[in-house]
Each structure stands twice: as structure tokens, then as C-alpha cells.
Amino acid sequence: MIAMPSPDTIRQSISRMGASAIARGAGLAMRVPYLRDALIGSVLRRLDRSYEHVEDDSELLTNLRWFGGHLRPFLDRLVRERPAAAEAILRFLGTWICDMQRRTEGVRNGQPMPCTVVIELTDRCNLNCPGCYANSSTDGHDLSYDQLRAIIEQVIDMGVTLVTISGGEPFLREKRDRVISRLAAEFPERGFLVYTNGTLIDAQTADRLAAVGNVFPAISVEGFEHQTNARRGHGVYQATRKARALLAERGVMCGFSATVTRENAEAICQDAFIEQRIDEHDMFGWFFLLQPIGRSPRVDLMPTADQRAMLRETINRWRAEQRPIFLGDFWNDGPLVGGCIAGGRYYFHIRANGDIRPCVFSPVTCGNVFDILEGRSDHASLADFIRDNPVFRAYRRHQAEITDRNRPCLLIDHPQAFRNIAGQPTCRPDSTMPPGYLNGKIAAAIDVAAEEWAGRSAKLPPFATETSPAVEEEMNEMQPTS
Template sequence: MANISPALLHRIGNRLMKYVYKNPERNMLRLVKVAKFAAGGIYPKSTFEKPIEIIEDENNIWHKYLFEGIERLDRQAFTNIALTFAIDAGYVGTTTLRKKRDELECNIPWVILMDPTSACNLKCKGCWAAEYGHKSNLSLDEMRKVIREAKELGTHFFMFTGGEPLVRKDDLLTLVSENRDCIFLAFTNGTLVDDKFCEDMKKAGNLGLALSVEGTEETTDARRGEGVYAKVIGAMQTLKKHNCIFGTSVCYTSKNYEAVTSDEFYDMEIENGAIFAWYFHYMPVGSDADTELLLTPEQREHVYRTIRAKRDSKNGKPIFTVDFQNDGEFVGGCIAGGRNYFHVNSEGDVEPCVFIHYSDCNIREKSVLECLKSPLFHEYYKGQPFNDNMLRPCPMLENPEALVKIVNKTGAKSTNLNCPESAEELCAKCAHYAEHWAPKAKEIWEEKERFHPFTQYYRDTEEGKAELNQ
């Protein structure tokens, strides 16, 4: 496939998708088997074993999930995202960025997060963006620059955070329509979703939404404001009515961890049309961070075990769930610092992670590649993974001494727009948590043998780990 252009692959792909829709259950199996053959040398053959098993087993909950999704979702939107994911981000992008990583000796991300604006119409407890107000924005041309330069390196997936990205919905739709070879996802509180935006979203192309929700009406409104839960449910129902592709973004804390992992919560998401749920551990970032929201080891273990039980192919819940803090074994640990992603804030500062507010470069002054080769990002490149136990992936939350060393060595500056804090101040808020989570993480990690074939494609250097331990 090396000599076949992406345009030709898309033409072939569109014909194949029309073929799939004629008889989804029979023809999807044939399509996956073709992909298994075509993707040799890019992904291990085992990557395709699970999809084949799902398609062949009618009693597998993911069988129902797959084919009900194909039937319900907007056909053109699903086709566009499926082909862009497989061809541009998966085949072309992965091939390019792996080659560039080796050539340039730096991390090249699969996805980039950008904050179009710091503006938000809510003020959620524990959210650093709530402190910033309507102070800063990335211009449309600045976001175009990031996308253009990133695509040259092999990145074809972009996410919008904030602030509330849909404050800039017209600019987002422009970016999506201009870049049909990319996938876009916006994290949103859902309060600005309406019928017109849903139709515009489908016309623009490859755009999905992740709606923030914190469990029950009580737990959501307690953190996000009275009446917000009802608005989010309304947004989900509107998106479902228009057959749009969307899911949820869930921040779990010591206060809501049971609510957001309950059967009732999962059933609510599924009933209202969400096809994925992304779970994020609360991070004590910002001057008003509440460390009481950090989970105890037992509470985090509950999240770990409950979410994995919900994925069970026979007795689970049919919604694609990722628990970013507890699923490190599937991606080789920390994915920040450009290893799989990085973050550009609304001031243009390039940060290793959406939760790590330190930077030594700005997209207004440097190219994407120059930022990836900066001292701060190079320390991530050398140091990952920050722990051999992938239940302790983060250089801040579970290994706070690592972030202190990195920031002090590189001279990276705090990018907190209101109240800059030193790495020592930030990581001090995590020290007690890290100390008490470590033995529980060891206990869980050693329950079984851990290995996943995807990890072989990440660059982990022994010298980097040794330097962090000095």
C-alpha cells in the first residue's frame, strides 16, 4: 500500500463502506480481514483478532454495540470518521510519525489538544479554566498553523478544550471543513449545543463531541452549577436525534466516583445516545484546587475494577470506555509530552499535558517541531515511562518528584494565567496521594502478567529513566 495515495485509498474505502452497508454483519467481517492483511508492518496482527471475534460472536455485547451504531449513526458522518481514522490518522499518520520519531529523535504526537479560548459560560469547582475568565484566545490562523505543521509530521487528530470551545463554534466548524483528512473532537459542557449546531456539525465533516457530566443530577450540579445536568441531558438528546457522534467526558473524584461508575449512570449514557465515555482522574491543578477531591487508594481501586467489569464482553455495558489514569498498560504509561499528545493553551503556550501547566515554548514564536524538540519536551522523551508500574503513569500525580526535576532542569515557566505556582507547590499537593497509592498500585499490578503489543511502538529509553532516578 506504500505507493497508493490517500485520495485513492479514500475512494476505495468509500466503495467498501457502501458494500458494508448492504449487509453489515457479513461484509464488515470481510472488510476487517482485508484491513488485517493491508496493515501488516504497521499494526500487529493481534490488533485485528478482537474485532473479528466481536463480529463473529452475536452474544458479545460489542457485537450489538457495533452494528446498532452502524444502523443508528448518520451514515455519511460515520463513513467519513471511520475512513479518516483508518486511512489518514491510522495508516498515513502512524507510518509518517513513526518514521519522523526515529529521524528527528523526539516525540511526535498522534493527537494535539488546543484551547481556542479561555472563555467559559460556567464556573465549575476544581476547574483551573474557571480562574482565567475571558482573557485569551487562539486566533483562527494560529490554529490553522498548528494543524498545518502537525500534519506534516503525521498528526491527523485534533481536540478542542478550554474554556468552553463552543464559544468559538464558527471557527471550529471552519477548521473542520478545511481539514477533511483530520478527525476533530471538542470537549464541551453541552450548554451551547442546539439543532442548528448539530446539522452544521454533520455538514462540516469529522467532528465529534465529548460532553462533560459528573454522574447524577446532584453530583453534576454540585460541581457545575444548578440546572446544568438537565441541559447536558437535553444536549445529548438533541445530538441523538440528529444521529451525531458523541460521548461523555467524566472527571471522577472522591465525591462522585461511585455515581459515575454505577449501572444507572452507564444506562443513562447509553439511553441518551453516547457511544463512548472517557474517564479522567481529578488533578489538583490551580490555586483553588481541592485536595479533598483526590481519591483514596480504595476509591481508585473501586474505579479500576468497576470500569473493567463494565467492559466485559458478556455482562458489561455497550459503551466504549477509557479510564486514562488506570489504562496505562495499554499505551505504555504516560502519553504526554508529545509521546501521544500535547496541549496548546489559549495563550499559545505549548504544554506537555492539559494538566501540566508549564512550558518553555510558544506556538506564536516557534513551529510545532521546534516545540517538540524543546528542552522540556526532550526530558519527557528521555524519561517516559516514568514508572514501570503503569498504574503509576503520571510525573505529577503518582511520581511528583519526576515533574519537579524536569521543570527545574529545563527552566520551564508556570503557564497558570492567574496565579503561577512552582512545580514544588503543585507536586506537594500530590505527595501524600502518591505515597499511599504506590503500595495499592503494586498489589493490583502484580495480580497478573501485564503486556500489550501496542507498547512496542513507543520509545522508552533506559538512560532517561536512570537520569530521573539520580
């Protein structure tokens, strides 16, 4: 008789799984409770080992391990509430770790190695929110499925693991030709994070997203129901609640996206806000500071320096309290990622008209992806463009000169650096740049905000002080092998 290995032996084996084995074994492990637990532990350990590219940066390494120490409650809840999505997430994380190892080599060789790209499916939207850059062009644009596939194939070669889809409203395209679910099915080992207002997600759409498993809608909120309806329109909040319920019922991992303004910062920083987001099925959330670009920008709605600091400390407190939700802060998480990630360092942006931009919020363009795909460019590939384009190179050069990671952004923390870049011959304003952004009233308001944040950020406490003891114990429980 062949002796079966004990559960403890199996756990030990899973804990030593390599990243590629994690990606392959997620489906089996999801079906057995003690294997799920062991697999999550293995993922966390492998993530910890993937930080080897920052071993010479003790502050960044401390911050990354502190952040990783707060992922367990999110993963446990994900497995418990969305087992089908958990399988896709663990498979995606296995791919992420494999790609992180490849990115590490690229960074050591001086190559930009983006882990994500933001692709604007369309610049059309069914809403008309004030201050939004979407739908700010006079003519609507859409990327075709073939163009999207060609772009994704190239960015995967560059090391991209997470494809971020934006708009406009991306689900206008899903309604019309099922672009999102088709792409997700064609690239099953990549994650597709989709920023959406949520109003077009019906039962049929939710069914398609559940079938693929690797699409993660981030539904916009402005705070509570009152704040959301005030900016987005009457009834929008209730429509998004319905969408979240439809997605949760089918096991789709959804989350939220919150734009923080001077008017809603206090509401968003209430504990009741994050508790409501968890209660209404959100598994993750991203926070963004309102930027004065696009349609009818209002500089008086930009958050104050004190509000930006409050947001950072609130999110870090929620993390330290082990809230079972993944949280990301696009600006304040600079200490987690070594500063600004734009300019191809870790990400870049492609608009629906093909324009290539260093950042979603930088209202300039310096090339067009159609020229690359159709052989009209001096660059043979997107990778060549991101590496060699003067604007992108200038972005990364300025990033390297910034020593204060609490002030990482060229747009709002170092605006003169961005203006110098925008003045290059290969750089031109696009339809999201309002009058006065570079040298008028908006520029003056950005300068004041940058100066105020420089003073306020100098008083911030360290981003992270310690790793969660529970996770540190788990990390040290056994020595992982290659």
C-alpha cells in the same frame, strides 16, 4: 453478459482493503449492509496489523489486541444508530491507520510522533465549575482562525490524526464565528474531538456539525443528574440531555467526559451510569481523575487509591462485557499505550494564549506557538520544538525510565520527576498553577497520593488476559494482504 461478483467475493475483496482504500471507500460501503459489515471487519484487521511497532513488547501487544477485540460492539452500534457519523469515523480510522504506519517509522528513527494535539480555542467559559483550570487567567484569550489553521497544518505534518479541541468552552467560539465547523470542513480526513459543557449546543449548531460529520463533542458529566448539577449548576444536566438529543437526531456522534473525584467515584462506577450514558445517546466516553490545578483546587477531592483501582477494573469489566460504547481512561490506560503519552510522545497541549505545554494537566509552559509561527523562535516549526525543547526532551527521558505502566504519570505518580523538570530554566509556571503545587500543601498531598497508589497498584491484576474469542476468530478468518 458480464457476471457480477457474489456478495462473498465482494466481502473478501473489502476485507483485504488497504488503509487508504478504507478511507476512500467508507461512503459507498455505508449504503450497503453487507459491505458495512465487511468494512468494519477490515478496519479491525488493519488496526491489528498497525500494532507492528510494538511487536517486541509482548505485554503491550497483548493489551492492544485485547482492547481492539472490544471495539466491534461500538462500531456495530455506530453504524446502526449514526450511519452518517459512521462514514466519517471509518474514513477517519483509515486515515489513522495510514498515519500509524508513518508514526511507526518515526518512532523507529527516534522521533516524537504525536497522534493528537489538544488545542485550547479559548480560555473563556460560560460556567464557573470549582476546581477547573479553564478561565483561571485574568484576561480572556482566543486563537484566531488563521492561527488555528496554521497550527493544524503543522501538526498534520507531524502525524496528528485527531485534533482535540478544549477550552474554556469551545462552543463560545462556534457561536461567534463558527470556528469548529469551518475547521472540520477544511480538514475532512481528520477527526475533531471537542470537550464541551454542552450548554451552548442548539439546533443550528447541531445542523452544522451534522453537515461536516467529523466533529465529535464530548459533553461533561459528573455522574448522574444530582452530581452534575451540584458541580456545574442547576439545570445544566437537563441542558446537556437536550444537546445530546439534538446531536443524535442529526446523526452526530457525541460522547461524554467525566471527571472522577472522591465524591462521585462510586456513582460513576455503577452499571446504571454507563447504561444511562448509552441510553442518552453517548457513543464514547473519557474518564479523567481530578487534578489539583486551576481555580480553587481541593486536594480533598482527589480520588483515593482504592477509587482509582475501582475505576480501572470497572471500565475494563465494561469492555469485557462488550458494552456498545468506546471508553478511554486517561490515567489507567497507561498499559494500553506504553505509559505516559505527554511531552510530545503521542500528544501535547497548546493554550489559547499560544503557550505550549507537555500535558493539559501540567501547569507549566516552555514556549509559545506564536513565536514559531511568526519566525521569532529558534525553532523553525512545531515539529522542531517538540523534538528539541529541553522540557519536552526531559519529559520523554523520564517516561522511558518508568517501568510500571500502572503508574505512568509524572504529575501524580512520579511528582518529584515533574518538579525536577519544572525547575529547568526554560520552564515556568502558568496561570493554572496554584500556590503550593511544587513545594507546599498541594505538593505534600500529591506525594501522599502517589505513595498510596504505588502500594495499591502493585496489587492490580493484569490489565488484559485474553482477546475476545469472537474477534480473534474474525482476525484469523483470512490472512490480510498488503
